[in-house]
Amino acid sequence: MKTFSDYFGKTLNFIQPSIWNRSFELRNDNQLVGTLEYPKYFSVKADANIFGEKWEFYEPKWWKQLIEIRESGKELPIASYKTPAFNRQGKLELPQGQSVFLYSNFWGTSFELRDKYESRLILFKSKTGFKTKINVSIEKRSEVLDMHPWLLLFIIYIELGKSRRRSAG
Secondary structure (H helix, E strand, O other): OOOHHHHOOOEEEEEOOOOOOOEEEEEEOOEEEEEEEOOOOOOOOEEEEEOOEEEEEEOOOOOOOEEEEEEOOOOOOOEEEEOOOOOOEEEEEOHHHOEEEEEEOOOOOEEEEEOOOOOEEEEEEEEOOOOOEEEEEEOOOOHHHHHOOHHHHHHHHHHHHHHHHHHHO
16 A cells, blocks of 8 residues: 555645536546545535545534534544634644644645644645646655545645635635
């Protein structure tokens, strides 16, 4: 099975093939690595498929700033992310007491995933346009990324939600 350590030093592309639906692809050149799809156009729930494994990202209650992750077809979440109110740093609680941190710049054009030692694991850079395009640079081999391959798509899911809320209001 492939892991993100295999993509160390490479830049992956996260693209939206069509402006008319909320379906996204993570690609390494012409190879499809993963997908992120929203079942309905205005849905906040998303289905992720990466390295042949399926996951669901969802907000259990609309009034809470909480996003949870679960395996597809299961009921209990395995991880959660509480959206920070005013700062640009968020903490993602992973299974077995692990955690990673999400940092974003003021304009939302770049964001990064860091480990508990403040070392950058992944750098994301957004490209502006009608369709979503994000360049994803894997900067460090990490056991956390290899154990939780859904993590990369989840970070993009969080940023897509932020940009959608910014444009709505």
